Amino acid sequence: MKKKLVSFIMLLTAMSMTLAGCGSKKQEPSTNQEGQIKPGNTSSVEQVLRMNLGADPKTLDPQLNSATDGSHIINNTFEGLMREVGGELIPGMAESYEVSEDGLVYTFKLRDAKWSDGEAIKAGDFEFAWKRGANPATASEYIDIFTSANILNAAKIAKGEVDVSELGVKALDEKTLQVTLEQPAPFFLNLTAFPTFMPVREEVVGDEAWAKTPEKALSNGPFKLSEYKMGDKLVLVKNENYWNAENVKLEKVICEMITDFSTAHTKYTAGELDINEFIPVGEIPRLMAEDDEFYVLPKIGTYYYAINMNNELMQDVNVRKALALAIDRTQIVEQVSKGGQIPSTGFMPEGIQDAQGNDFNEKAGDFGMSETADVEKAKALLAEAGYPGGEGFPEIEILYNTNDGHKAIAEAIQEMWKQNLGINVKLTNQEWAVFQDTTNNNAFSHLARRGWIGDYLDPQTMLDIFESNNGQNIGRYNNPEYDKEMQLSRTSTGQERMEHFYKAHEILMEDMPIIPIYYYVANVMVNDRVQGWELNAVGKFWFGDVEIVE
Incomplete structure (x- = not known):
């Protein structure tokens, strides 16, 4: 069977100025006018997804992570102001936003949403997280993304010229976040869906290992961490306090950490994995030509x-x-x-x-x-x-x-x-x-x-x-x-x-x-029983719309 290859021309034509590659051949998520994902079909099949994450992520902390493996997890356990789904930016934690005429001031109104422990998510959680990421003392490998986003004073803060308190982000009240830029940035909204810009709660992140410790890890996305075994696997379960939890079908995502390509591929072909990106080089030409579960x-x-x-x-x-x-x-x-x-x-x-x-x-x-x-x-x-x-x-x-x-x-x-x-x-x-x-x-x-x-x-x-x-x-x-x-x-x-x-x-x-x-x-292999999956063109999996079928 001819392999599915999505060209960049097709991708960019379909998605205009927002870049994302939907990996699923089965369906794309649709949204209502409020940006909420519409309910899909219910299923009696066990809603457990098994994937190979590859290496054990160095961190699952949004402001400290800089690797793809960590981003896969963070993209599913946290949510920023906006979220990219099906190649479109839709409201995430932000129910709505306004932009000033000069393109420099963004004002976000947060929806009523909770952390995985049931506490309300506040605009101050975003202010804290962004200032934490932009603070040189945090040693974030992505500190420069705040400068790239043109956020007011980010470059000066990175150089130690002004205090991080001067970063152009401010919680006006519990539900209103205001961001001021130095220059208009046409890609700024896209960045609000990026892991580094996702919220964290101040009283939680003091413990360096918090994000990998299930009893301490807090999430505001569709899943939360329930198990972590160093170098072996981590397990995510549905976050019942996620604002759109009623439309999340998966109950569990089991992420194995298999770095050996042959072992990973053997487990996939044996039906022990549903998703695997770690494919032996020698197998790729055959899979590309013959296997309908192999995607480029x-x-x-x-x-x-x-x-x-x-x-x-x-x-x-x-x-x-x-x-x-x-x-x-x-x-x-x-x-x-x-x-x-x-x-x-x-x-x-x-x-x-x-x-x-x-x-x-x-x-x-x-x-x-x-x-x-x-x-x-x-x-x-x-x-x-x-x-x-x-x-x-x-x-x-x-x-x-x-x-x-x-x-x-x-x-x-x-x-x-x-x-x-x-x-x-x-x-x-x-x-x-x-x-x-x-x-x-x-x-x-x-x-x-x-x-x-x-x-x-x-x-x-x-x-x-x-x-x-x-x-x-x-x-x-x-x-x-x-x-x-x-x-x-x-x-x-x-x-x-x-x-x-x-x-x-x-x-x-x-x-x-x-x-x-x-x-x-x-290159990724995905079992046909997995519907609604997405791997976008900046390399992050999204499982919030996945459903396991017969």
């Missing part, structure tokens, strides 16, 4: 290697470019990853448009990069750096988190650099939580595997992570001209704003502090 979905993101710019060897731009040009990306996506990924000749993935409707990736060009290896040019650059034929070039290290797919790609690149440049590469893997600490602290030697999934439909979501003060800039890239273009984008509008993004992207690719490998797609 668009995903706004780029798989790349971050380069440690504090390493003396890697500070030579000719070395960095030689490494980048010596990789055959077509070979990697066709013979290694095999999941429909797209070879990358830049950092900006397909599917993001500029103000004139141009695909940013297409207009930006390829920066002299090739989808296949340019061996002669790579050799010449390495020779110019003082290492003809790789002579005298020290062994370098690629660090990746434990995962069969990352290992296979690293091994392929190791061999390409050996054959094309005559250099030796050491491969090192670390478990996910350790790997995150190592890379976030810039404690890797030369190169580290990295992937970035966009948070909203705008070039800024991909490019601001390379500003010198951004916490996601693990390689510590620092170019004042790049920072300048990104800052100018925040004080510009329309196509003028986009031109600053184009220039920043050009600077990034000329400096080559990263090595792009491919643009992501999502």
Whole structure:
């Protein structure tokens, strides 16, 4: 049977300026005028969903999480002011909102809703959560998203220039939240559905382990944490105090933590899992051609290697470019990853448009990069750096988190650099939580595997992570001209704003502090008995509309 592949063109046409990919072939949730999800059919089948989460999430705290695995859980246990469902933004905790004529002041009216312990959700819970995330003392890896959102004083707070109390968010009363921006942000409402912007209660988060401790974890989404076993599984159950609980069909979501692809796939084929994203590479071509439960979905993101710019060897731009040009990306996506990924000749993935409707990736060009290896040019650059034929070039290290797919790609690149440049590469893997600490602290030697999934439909979501003060800039890239273009984008509008993004992207690719490998797609297997599931193009599962059928 022909595999279901949702193209970016179809996706963007159908969803206009809101980006989401509905994974379900069965149904899409519909809403009434108040934004409430309409009741679906009832079922006598046990409403238990079993999925493979992969790694044990480092955290389930909305303001501290920066990983996809944690986002899957947070997106289902918490709810922001808005929620993205079926490619549309609908009211979440906000029953309604108003925007000032200049686009700078948003006033949200909260619906009557409760936390999972029965206490009322207040506007002050949002104010506290946002100020907590924007406070440098919290050490949120997503602190820069408040600056990206153009929230008043966020940038100054991040730099320690003003106190976090000056952040442009204020609870006017228990049901009214006011947010003030420095510049209009067309994607701001989308961000209010992002995990970092979800509410938490002040008296709960003092315990660092609260979000993984069932008796302490509080939720305001359709599910709540009922069980957590480190490295094994976590279990979510329906949150009876969720405002839309009567329309949530699932009673339980069992999330196993299986990092071995073969084990995960075996459990799926044996009927012990309903959803699995961790599929052995060797199985993908057959599944793509034959299996109706295998999906290829668009995903706004780029798989790349971050380069440690504090390493003396890697500070030579000719070395960095030689490494980048010596990789055959077509070979990697066709013979290694095999999941429909797209070879990358830049950092900006397909599917993001500029103000004139141009695909940013297409207009930006390829920066002299090739989808296949340019061996002669790579050799010449390495020779110019003082290492003809790789002579005298020290062994370098690629660090990746434990995962069969990352290992296979690293091994392929190791061999390409050996054959094309005559250099030796050491491969090192670390478990996910350790790997995150190592890379976030810039404690890797030369190169580290990295992937970035966009948070909203705008070039800024991909490019601001390379500003010198951004916490996601693990390689510590620092170019004042790049920072300048990104800052100018925040004080510009329309196509003028986009031109600053184009220039920043050009600077990034000329400096080559990263090595792009491919643009992501999502490969996932979902049992046909699961209806109403969704995996959007920024990589988050939504189970609030799922129903298990015969």
